[in-house]
Each structure stands twice: as C-alpha cells, then as structure tokens.
Amino acid sequence: MTLIPAVPRLQALAALEAAGSFSAAAAALGVSQSAVSQHVAALERQVGAALVDRGARPAQLTPAGHVLAEHARAVVARLDAAERDLLDVLGRQERRLRLGSVPTALASFVPGAVARLRAELPDVALTVVDDHVQGLLPRVRERELDLAVVFTSSSAPDQVSDLEVVPLFDDAYRVLVPTGHRLAKTDRSPSLRDLREESWVGGAGGSTWFRVVRDACRRQGFEPRVGVVSDDHVAVQALVAAGLGVAVVPGLAASARVRGVTARDLRGPGPVRQLAVALPASDYRTRATTRMTELLLRATRARR
Structure with a gap:
C-alpha cells in the first residue's frame, strides 16, 4: 500500500494547516467543509496515524500532520507550476508574471524595468512582491514567484545553489x-x-x-x-x-x-554583495519571465 495520497487530500491538509479551521480551509479551496473533513479523514486512514488534533482551537496538526503538510505544499506548488507552464505553451492562459524584489532594488532600478515590460507586454498580469532575501528565496523554490531580484554573498554561498542565478552587478x-x-x-x-x-x-x-x-x-x-x-x-x-x-x-x-x-x-x-535574478531551476521559461530578466540586465548594465 502506497503512503503517497491523492492530490486533493494533500491540498486539503495544506489548506487546513494554513487556515487553522476546517471551515476556513473549505472556503480557501472553494469546496464544502464536509469535503475537507473527508479528505483529511481519508489521509489519516491511509497513513495509519492521526494528522489533526481535533480538540485544539484553532485546529492544530500533529507532528505527522506537519511533516505531510510540508511535503503537500511542495507537491501542490509543483503541480500548479506544471499546469501554468503547460497552459502557457498551449496559449490557453492569461499571461502573468510574479516578480519579487529586495527593498533596495525595488526602490532603485526595478521599477524602470517593470515599466518597460508593461509597455512591451501590456497583456501580462503583473504582481510585484517586496520582501527580504530570506522571504523571497523559499517562494522562488516553491514557484510562488517566477523570479526575484535578490542578493548573494560569500557569507552564504549555498543559499541559491539549487536555483538558477543570473548575476546583475556587485x-x-x-x-x-x-x-x-x-x-x-x-x-x-x-x-x-x-x-x-x-x-x-x-x-x-x-x-x-x-x-x-x-x-x-x-x-x-x-x-x-x-x-x-x-x-x-x-x-x-x-x-x-x-x-x-x-x-x-x-x-x-x-x-x-x-x-x-x-x-x-x-x-x-x-x-x-552581488545583486542577481533568482529563478526556479527549470528548462522552461515563459516569454514574460525571459523578457523581465533581460530588462533587469539592461537596467543594471551601467553598474556592471
């Protein structure tokens, strides 16, 4: 018997951890509270262990539940990314770009690059996230962001070792x-x-x-x-x-x-420190992601 459950069950557990209650998880997923309860109960039967402490308010996951929810978030994020990339290739999805940036870059060269992208690709729905490196990199890894302007240094050489990195300037x-x-x-x-x-x-x-x-x-x-x-x-x-x-x-x-x-x-x-663009490791890049990277390189050319 496999311990890897179906995706909807993983989605329900991850949503429950994030939302703190069965009703809030159901609202986030757009399903009934009963559906969330059934998915979590099926998960517990499948793994043979309690995943939720139902006596706690708000709902608390057990240690086993936390472990599975962590992997569930990664699995769901990768499947969402796969769907977005496939629909992009097939031309069946509104194009979008989710860009993250450290505050100092967002206050200097990033806005000009973003403005040029909007002028060139007006049909791209653009989201810009302002955060520090330690907040941006996990979101790039989990493909919640398509790319992020971050900085690296010799003080933390491994922090981007699993990502694709395009250097901008020192x-x-x-x-x-x-x-x-x-x-x-x-x-x-x-x-x-x-x-x-x-x-x-x-x-x-x-x-x-x-x-x-x-x-x-x-x-x-x-x-x-x-x-x-x-x-x-x-x-x-x-x-x-x-x-x-x-x-x-x-x-x-x-x-x-x-x-x-x-x-x-x-x-x-x-x-x-070295300013750079960090992207998820992948063989596929949307046109918007590729062009945004090019525009960031152009915006920082004089600094290199």
Whole structure:
C-alpha cells in the first residue's frame, strides 16, 4: 500500500494547516467543509496515524500532520507550476508574471524595468512582491514567484545553489555617519578598522544584509559593537542622523540619503554583495519571465 495520497487530500491538509479551521480551509479551496473533513479523514486512514488534533482551537496538526503538510505544499506548488507552464505553451492562459524584489532594488532600478515590460507586454498580469532575501528565496523554490531580484554573498554561498542565478552587478557597501561626525569632516575614506571603536546601527540577528558586514569586520579582526538594530534601511539612516551610531549599508541603500547623514566609500577591503535574478531551476521559461530578466540586465548594465 502506497503512503503517497491523492492530490486533493494533500491540498486539503495544506489548506487546513494554513487556515487553522476546517471551515476556513473549505472556503480557501472553494469546496464544502464536509469535503475537507473527508479528505483529511481519508489521509489519516491511509497513513495509519492521526494528522489533526481535533480538540485544539484553532485546529492544530500533529507532528505527522506537519511533516505531510510540508511535503503537500511542495507537491501542490509543483503541480500548479506544471499546469501554468503547460497552459502557457498551449496559449490557453492569461499571461502573468510574479516578480519579487529586495527593498533596495525595488526602490532603485526595478521599477524602470517593470515599466518597460508593461509597455512591451501590456497583456501580462503583473504582481510585484517586496520582501527580504530570506522571504523571497523559499517562494522562488516553491514557484510562488517566477523570479526575484535578490542578493548573494560569500557569507552564504549555498543559499541559491539549487536555483538558477543570473548575476546583475556587485553592490559595494558604504559607511554612513552623522553629519557632525569626525569622519564626515575629512575627505579621507575610512576603512572598516577605523570604525572598530564606534557604536553601530546594525541589523537584527537574522539579517542577511548585516551578516555580510559582520563577516567582513571579523576578517578585519574585530566584532562591530551594535547598539541599535533595524532592518529598514531608511530607519537605519534616521538612527544614524540622530547620532545613535554609524552604519555600513549596501550602496543601493545609501544612494537616497536622509538629511543629517554623510555617506563615505570604504577604503581597502570591505563588504560587497552581488545583486542577481533568482529563478526556479527549470528548462522552461515563459516569454514574460525571459523578457523581465533581460530588462533587469539592461537596467543594471551601467553598474556592471
């Protein structure tokens, strides 16, 4: 007897985990509550284990249910992607493009590329998602996004190893200091080591952008003394302007500066991140996905 159940049953379990109740899962799937209950009960009989704690409110999956629901999401996403690609090849589907982007790219070169795509392919239904790398990459893997503008670095070389990556350009980090700071009053570019005794405005514990900075500082023999944290680059600049510390941020994040902040290039070896387009590993690309990638490359040509 196979333990791999039918797709509608997997869809029901995944929807139940996401929605938290049988009625909400039914509404999300467009079926009756009884159909969801029957699918989940059939799953439990098939695997020979309880998948849902029915005494909990909202509904909670058991450990076995969580394991199966995780795989269910991946299976359903791949089947949805297969259907979309097939209908696209056959010309039977409204064309659409789901683009993700890290905030600094979305605030700089991405809008121009998106505008050109809309002018060239006006019949494409376009969705743009603004998120950080750690939120975008799983959605590319699960094919919830057709492509995403992300950044990579030597600090996390494996984070895109299972995806197709199209490099765009290197984005060197810059240092931000309050306008009245000693480093703002000299033309000499500071090095990372010049900042070792400073108080820093840094990123939160899981910040991918700040991990690049921290690793570069460690290679220079010191740990940045972070006093305030934020993952919003505008907020980081405001905190620097208020005199709460210095910051080292991606070049794109330093391009639009808040009043009271001076930006300086870093002298010597400093942190660098690589902007890139990440796509699901696949032999098939829709015309819209291919053209969006080309337009992003064109938009960043001068930066390369």
